[in-house]
Amino acid sequence: MKTIMVASWLAMLMSICLAAKDSCVTCHQGLEGVQSDPVRKFTNDIHHRHGFSCADCHGGDPQRDDADAAMSPARGFRGKIPRTAVPQLCARCHSDASLMHKYNPRQRVDQLAQYLTSNHGKRLAAGDTAVANCVDCHGVHDIRTTKDPLSPVHPLRLPETCARCHSDTARMEKYKISPTVLADYQTSVHWRALADRGDLSAPSCASCHGNHGAAPPHVGEVAAVCGTCHVMMEDLYRGSPHKPIFDGMGVAGCVACHENHAVIHPTPELLNSESGICANCHDAESAGGQTAAGMAELIGELSSQIDRSKAILDRARRSGMEVSPALLRQTEAQEQLVKARVAVHAFRVDAVGAPVQEGLAITRETYTAGLSALEELDRRRTGLLFSLAAISLTILGLWLWIRNFERNERSLNAPGASSGSGDSLGG
Amino acid sequence: MVANRRGWIGWLVGGGAAASLASFAYPVLRFVIPPKVSEAPVNEVTAGKATDLLVNSARMIRFGSRPVLLIRISDSEYRAFDGMCTHLNCTVQYHQEGRQIWCACHNGFYDLNGKVVSGPPPRALAQYEVHLRGEDVIITKRS
Amino acid sequence: MEVSARVSAVKQWLDERLGLEPVREFLAHKTVPKHSSTIWYYFGGITLFLFGVQVATGMLLLLYYRPTSTEAYESVQFIVAEVQFGWLIRSIHSWSANLMMLTAFIHMFSVVFLHAYRRPREVTWLSGIALLGLTMAFGFSGYLLPWNTTSFFATRIGTDVAASMPFIGEALARFLRGGDDIGGATLTRFFGFHVAILPGITTALILVHLALVQRHGISTPLRVERQHRGAGAQVAQLPFVPNFLVRELMAWYGTLGVLGCLAALFPWELGDKADPFAPAPAGIRPEWYFLAPFYTLKLIPSHVWGIEGQVLGLLGFGLLAAWWVTLPFWAAARDGALRVRLVTGAGVALIAYLATFSFLGYTR
Numbered sequence: 029m030k031t032i033m034v035a036s037w038l039a040m041l042m043s044i045c046l047a048a049k050d051s052c053v054t055c056h057q058g059l060e061g062v063q064s065d066p067v068r069k070f071t072n073d074i075h076h077r078h079g080f081s082c083a084d085c086h087g088g089d090p091q092r093d094d095a096d097a098a099m100s101p102a103r104g105f106r107g108k109i110p111r112t113a114v115p116q117l118c119a120r121c122h123s124d125a126s127l128m129h130k131y132n133p134r135q136r137v138d139q140l141a142q143y144l145t146s147n148h149g150k151r152l153a154a155g156d157t158a159v160a161n162c163v164d165c166h167g168v169h170d171i172r173t174t175k176d177p178l179s180p181v182h183p184l185r186l187p188e189t190c191a192r193c194h195s196d197t198a199r200m201e202k203y204k205i206s207p208t209v210l211a212d213y214q215t216s217v218h219w220r221a222l223a224d225r226g227d228l229s230a231p232s233c234a235s236c237h238g239n240h241g242a243a244p245p246h247v248g249e250v251a252a253v254c255g256t257c258h259v260m261m262e263d264l265y266r267g268s269p270h271k272p273i274f275d276g277m278g279v280a281g282c283v284a285c286h287e288n289h290a291v292i293h294p295t296p297e298l299l300n301s302e303s304g305i306c307a308n309c310h311d312a313e314s315a316g317g318q319t320a321a322g323m324a325e326l327i328g329e330l331s332s333q334i335d336r337s338k339a340i341l342d343r344a345r346r347s348g349m350e351v352s353p354a355l356l357r358q359t360e361a362q363e364q365l366v367k368a369r370v371a372v373h374a375f376r377v378d379a380v381g382a383p384v385q386e387g388l389a390i391t392r393e394t395y396t397a398g399l400s401a402l403e404e405l406d407r408r409r410t411g412l413l414f415s416l417a418a419i420s421l422t423i424l425g426l427w428l429w430i431r432n433f434e435r436n437e438r439s440l441n442a443p444g445a446s447s448g449s450g451d452s453l454g455g
Numbered sequence: 456m457v458a459n460r461r462g463w464i465g466w467l468v469g470g471g472a473a474a475s476l477a478s479f480a481y482p483v484l485r486f487v488i489p490p491k492v493s494e495a496p497v498n499e500v501t502a503g504k505a506t507d508l509l510v511n512s513a514r515m516i517r518f519g520s521r522p523v524l525l526i527r528i529s530d531s532e533y534r535a536f537d538g539m540c541t542h543l544n545c546t547v548q549y550h551q552e553g554r555q556i557w558c559a560c561h562n563g564f565y566d567l568n569g570k571v572v573s574g575p576p577p578r579a580l581a582q583y584e585v586h587l588r589g590e591d592v593i594i595t596k597r598s
Numbered sequence: 599m600e601v602s603a604r605v606s607a608v609k610q611w612l613d614e615r616l617g618l619e620p621v622r623e624f625l626a627h628k629t630v631p632k633h634s635s636t637i638w639y640y641f642g643g644i645t646l647f648l649f650g651v652q653v654a655t656g657m658l659l660l661l662y663y664r665p666t667s668t669e670a671y672e673s674v675q676f677i678v679a680e681v682q683f684g685w686l687i688r689s690i691h692s693w694s695a696n697l698m699m700l701t702a703f704i705h706m707f708s709v710v711f712l713h714a715y716r717r718p719r720e721v722t723w724l725s726g727i728a729l730l731g732l733t734m735a736f737g738f739s740g741y742l743l744p745w746n747t748t749s750f751f752a753t754r755i756g757t758d759v760a761a762s763m764p765f766i767g768e769a770l771a772r773f774l775r776g777g778d779d780i781g782g783a784t785l786t787r788f789f790g791f792h793v794a795i796l797p798g799i800t801t802a803l804i805l806v807h808l809a810l811v812q813r814h815g816i817s818t819p820l821r822v823e824r825q826h827r828g829a830g831a832q833v834a835q836l837p838f839v840p841n842f843l844v845r846e847l848m849a850w851y852g853t854l855g856v857l858g859c860l861a862a863l864f865p866w867e868l869g870d871k872a873d874p875f876a877p878a879p880a881g882i883r884p885e886w887y888f889l890a891p892f893y894t895l896k897l898i899p900s901h902v903w904g905i906e907g908q909v910l911g912l913l914g915f916g917l918l919a920a921w922w923v924t925l926p927f928w929a930a931a932r933d934g935a936l937r938v939r940l941v942t943g944a945g946v947a948l949i950a951y952l953a954t955f956s957f958l959g960y961t962r
Contacts, residue, residue, distance in 0.1 A: 227577040257575045259562035347865070350679030356517070363545040366560045408686075412862040415478035419855040422471030423848045428464045430844045475851070482683035486658055490680040498668050 050090045051098050052082040069170035078131050085109065085117060112152055114161040115143055142241035158199065160242075165189055181239075183228045187213055190233045212289035220293075231257065250280035250288075258282075264373035294369065296331065299324035322377035326384040330365050333391040334358065340398030347405055354397035361390040499595040505533075505587055513549030516594060522546055523583055523594055524556065528567060535583035535594045536569050542576040556580065629835035630842045631818040638708035639816060639842075640849045641701050646804065647850045648698035651857070652736075655691040656793065663743070665789035667782035670745035671871040678868055689861035695737055697857065699887045702733050710925070710945040714817035716936055720926040722810040725803055727923050732800045737885055739792040745785060750872030751882045753788075754780050759895065762908040781874065820936065883959060890952045891915055893959030922948070 056067045070076050075084070083090045088105035092098040099105045109117055119140035121127050128135045143149040143162075151159045165181050172179035180189040191210035193199055200207045213219055213233070221230035236253050237244060245253045251271075255262025265271060265281055274281050280288075285298065285305045298304050301312040301321040310316035337358060344351045364387030371379040502516045502525050513526040515538055522538030526549055536556060540547050545560035555572060556565040563574030570579045584595045613619055630639060662681055664673040677684035706726065709715055715723040742753045757780065761771035776783035818833050826833050836842050884892050894915075898907040921928075929941045 225577075229571075229575070229577040257561070259574060260560075263562075349865075350675065350685075352675075352679070356521070359539075359544060360546060363560060366543055366545055370560060408862045411478070412858055415475065415858050416855050418471055418475035418478050419851050419858075420471075421467060422475050423851050423855075425464055425468035425471050426844050426848045426851075429468055430841060432461060432464060433844075434841065475854075479854075482686050483658065485682040486684060486687050487661060488682065490676075490682060 050081055050083075051093050051095075052086075052088070052090050054093075055095060055098075066169040072170045072172065074171055074173055111157040111161055112155065114163055115140055115149070115152070118162045139240045142238070146238070146240060146242045147244075148242055158202075160193060164193070181234075183222060183230075183232055184226075186232045186234060187219065209289050212287070216287075216289060216291040217293050218291055245280075248275065248280075250282050254282045260370045261373040264371070264379075268373065268375045270375060296324040296328045299327070299372070319375060319377055323372055323375075323380045326377070326380050327365070327368050327372070330361070330368060330384045330387045330391070333388055333395070334361050334365060337361070337391045337395040337398060340395060340402070344398050344401035344405070347402070349401040349405060351397060351401050354394045354401075357390060357397075358394045361387045361394065363387075364390065499593050502535075502585075502592040502594050504590050505592050506590070508533075508592070511551055511554070515546070515548075518583070518594060518596075524549060525585065525592065525594060526556075526567065533585040533587075533592060534567060535585045536565070537581040537583070540576055541571075541578040541580065542574075547580070625839045626837075628838035630816050630838055631822070632834040632836040633819065633822045635708075635712055635819055635822070636836065638704075638712060640846055641705040641708060642811075643846045644849055644853055645698055645701040645705055647853060648694050648701060649800070649804070651694045651854075652691065652698065653797065655687050655694065656797075658687050659691060660793065665743070665786050667745060667785050667872075670743060670785055671868075674744045674868060685865055686861055689864075689866045690857055692866035693857055693860040693864075695740060696886070697853070697860075699733060699737060702730050703887075706730060707945060707949060711942060712817070712819040713929075713936060713938065713941065714819070715926040715929065716817075716820070717926075717930065717934075719810070719814055719817060722807065722814065723926050724923065725807040725810060729800065729803055729807060732796055732803065734887060736792065736796050736800070737887060739788040739796065741885055742785060742788045743792065744868060745872045746869035747872050747876070747879055748869055748882060750780065750874070751878045752884045753784070754878075755882065755892070756884060756888070757784075759908070759912070762906070763912050764909055779874075820938065886956060886960065889959035890955035893955045893962070896959075 053067050056064050058064070066082070070082070081090060082088075086106055086109070087103070088099045089103040090098060092103075097103070099107070122135075123137050123140050125137045128137050139162075144153065148159045148161070152161055167180055174181050176182060177184065179185065187210055194205065195207050195210045197207040206212075214223075218231045221227045222232060234242070235256075251262050251265055261282075270284075271281065274284055286292075286294065299306055299320045301307055301310070301317040301324075304320065304324070306317065306320035310320060312318075312321070341351050341354055341358065345355075364383040367383040368380050368387065371383055374380075500516060500518050500523070502514070502523075508514055508525065508527040510527050510529060513524055516523045516525050516535070523535050524538045524547055525533060525535045527533050536547070538546050540558035540560065540563055542558065542561055542563055545558050547556050547558045547563075547565070550557035550564070553564070554567065556567070556569070557563070558565075558574070558576065561575045563576040564572040565576065565580050566572050568579075569582050571577075582597065584597055586593045586595065630636065659677065662673055662677045662684070664670060674688065677688055679685075709723065709726065738753075738756060742749045757771050757774050760774055761767045763770060772778065774784070774787070775781075776787040822833060883889060891911075895908060895911045898911045900907045902910050925941065925944070929937055931937055
């Protein structure tokens with residue numbers, strides 16, 4: 029007991045001594061506003077947790093209590109880091125593989141190299157301090173790991189973080205970049221997947237542009253970028269007649285139909301030969317227009333058949349019929365629909381037709397299952413009718429019998445012995 | 456006349472009772488006959504004979520209302536995964552050459568632990584337990 | 599008449615071995631009072647008949663049902679989907695349970711309004727009330743067995759109410775749940791109550807109830823008795839066999855027809871499988887016969903005069919139940935005269951309360 033007390037007292041003393049050694053914290057804690065902010069924030073910083081302190085970035089001597097001595101340039105004090113110097117400052121450690129290995133063996137060490145290739149890095153090197161450097165995205169003094177949901181570069185928060193600059197019309201004017209990228213992106217299926225379904229693998233800004241090496245993909249690279257996830261579509265597109273044509277036109281394949289940031293959920297409407305995207309180049313009468321119409325019709329057909337089958341199964345289920353095997357089978361039709369939508373990227377009617385026909389066969393099956401479930405319901409009613417008829421006949425027979433019986437009984441007994449025994453009691 | 460009347464009432468009661476009792480007995484008799492599928496698939500499902508599945512091949516098994524992919528990895532090792540892709544619920548299949556699980560809809564790949572290797576799936580596939588009971592392969596839900 | 603000769607030979611053979619003569623003799627002389635309210639006499643019999651339906655369909659369901667949290671829902675689904683006519687048997691079981699509750703209530707209130715509980719039938723009344731309680735217990739325990747969302751949460755609410763009883767609440771809730779919360783243990787327990795304990799007690803009590811009805815004969819309503827006593831005449835009697843029995847049979851058959859219609863046209867829904875970790879769905883409410891107390895408890899503010907509202911409500915229900923159970927005792931004044939108006943008023947008030955609160959509980 030005594031030893032524990034002594035030990036804890038010693039530990040307390042030591043911690044006071046150690047804390048006292050960081051004069052930056054001791055002094056700045058007592059200051060107000062921006063001067064004490066870093067101290068407060070730094071407790072949440074990943075660097076704080078690994079034992080780094082103010083002086084590791086800002087220089088100076090935290091052993092000194094005297095402010096002038098502690099913050100003297102002679103002792104390496106750098107003060108506020110100029111924006112242009114930030115990447116190199118961070119890179120002192122983050123580009124040092126053997127140092128980083130001590131803290132996180134899997135951490136990459138090429139961030140600076142990548143950054144220097146990015147549009148941000150190139151402009152910063154040219155002296156433009158309005159562009160993003162490390163701290164603009166990762167924060168300063170409260171830097172967290174990217175897996176931390178509070179980190180500004182966590183997948184769910186990244187779009188907002190990029191938009192701090194990229195939605196700023198005045199700032200973007202200079203670079204001729206559209207300030208609507210965030211608004212566009214937030215209409216996209218990708219943001220829906222990320223925000224609504226919480227699917228952290230869904231793409232946000234960095235998935236396509238890169239993070240440290242942020243730059244817009246060039247026209248020829250777009251298909252490859254989208255293809256990192258949409259592999260099937262990319263393969264089909266590369267084999268399609270559109271590929272050489274779009275390449276020749278200098279149009280980015282995927283973007284031509286799906287937009288870049290506002291990637292909305294594609295519907296058969298997209299293929300409409302009058303109002304759809306295809307109509308931009310193809311007349312309704314041309315071969316291309318007809319192909320589009322053919323594909324749209326097939327997909328529309330399967331989709332409406334799935335709806336029809338869903339509706340009847342739902343009705344059967346609500347009527348108390350058990351149709352779960354058919355409902356399971358129906359998911360396979362849905363799957364064929366997904367495949368048919370993928371197959372559109374071959375831009376051939378027959379490619380879309382194969383999965384559609386397969387899906388239609390399934391919906392025919394499930395629709396029949398729903399129909400027979402409803403028929404079964406009718407059969408139940410027929411059975412019920414038979415049973416009810418038999419029951420009514422029996423009741424009628426019993427009633428006639430007892431009436432007859434009581435009439436005889438009355439004629440046997442002397443009249444007046446029991447009055448009114450023909451009442452319809454309980455009948 | 457009276458006897459005649461009593462006679463047809465008797466027939467009515469007798470016939471009605473017989474018919475109604477038959478209409479009660481019929482469903483009951485049908486009820487006690489064991490149905491085709493002899494029990495509710497709940498926590499385990501028999502996936503057929505162990506020897507029916509070749510090494511490095513797979514089969515889709517219905518597990519209640521979900522598909523389950525049973526893979527024979529080696530002579531003695533079987534694994535089973537939820538058959539629905541975590542991306543858009545397509546049914547996955549076994550990719551023999553790659554020894555991976557593949558979703559044909561968007562080309563998602565999972566390894567033989569159910570982990571995502573590439574493609575759009577956001578999560579790993581849920582794994583099921585597989586046991587051999589005599590000749591039969593039994594798949595059970597992980598609790 | 600060779601057939602009737604053979605029939606009488608069989609009769610004689612049976613008589614000799616079973617001694618049926620006294621039974622036949624007894625039945626031949628058993629009568630039922632006959633008056634304008636005789637129709638209410640049928641409801642006790644209908645309730646008994648529905649109990650028989652429950653036993654029969656319950657036994658059939660036992661062939662396939664599995665009482666564990668992992669299998670219960672699936673096995674009921676299996677009964678409904680795969681077993682031939684399983685939907686019918688299950689639907690009849692559910693509908694019959696509700697009809698039985700209804701006819702039991704009608705039977706009870708007819709006893710109140712015809713004043714059949716009066717001396718010497720106080721014990722018959724008590725056994726009847728006990729049977730009503732058992733029927734409710736059947737309903738409560740059976741409701742959980744399909745292990746679907748509504749039954750799961752209704753049972754949770756029900757046992758929570760039990761838990762808020764003063765002193766014994768915690769212990770009672772633990773006893774009902776078989777643990778601290780509703781789970782597989784509760785299901786197994788409720789299954790045991792539903793198919794073994796409750797049927798055993800109920801059967802025994804039904805025998806007592808019937809024996810008492812038999813012992814005292816069927817009660818003649820006070821009004822009819824007075825009229826006849828004034829006129830110096832005997833109350834007219836209806837022979838039990840066949841006159842009453844045939845009518846009772848007709849009523850049973852009619853009930854079966856109604857049951858068949860309900861089961862085939864409005865199959866009892868199975869709902870979704872219970873998920874103990876899911877939030878309770880909105881608008882969860884118990885079976886209709888528990889609605890009035892359920893809604894009353896909902897209305898009582900959380901604290902009244904420093905006492906927890908729930909506790910106060912339960913206390914109120916306890917008093918109400920005690921008052922109702924002892925009805926035959928306070929119904930008789932000291933001089934032996936019956937407080938007819940008081941009892942009738944009480945009956946009307948109770949019906950009014952149950953009807954309005956059930957309605958409100960259902961609609962809100």
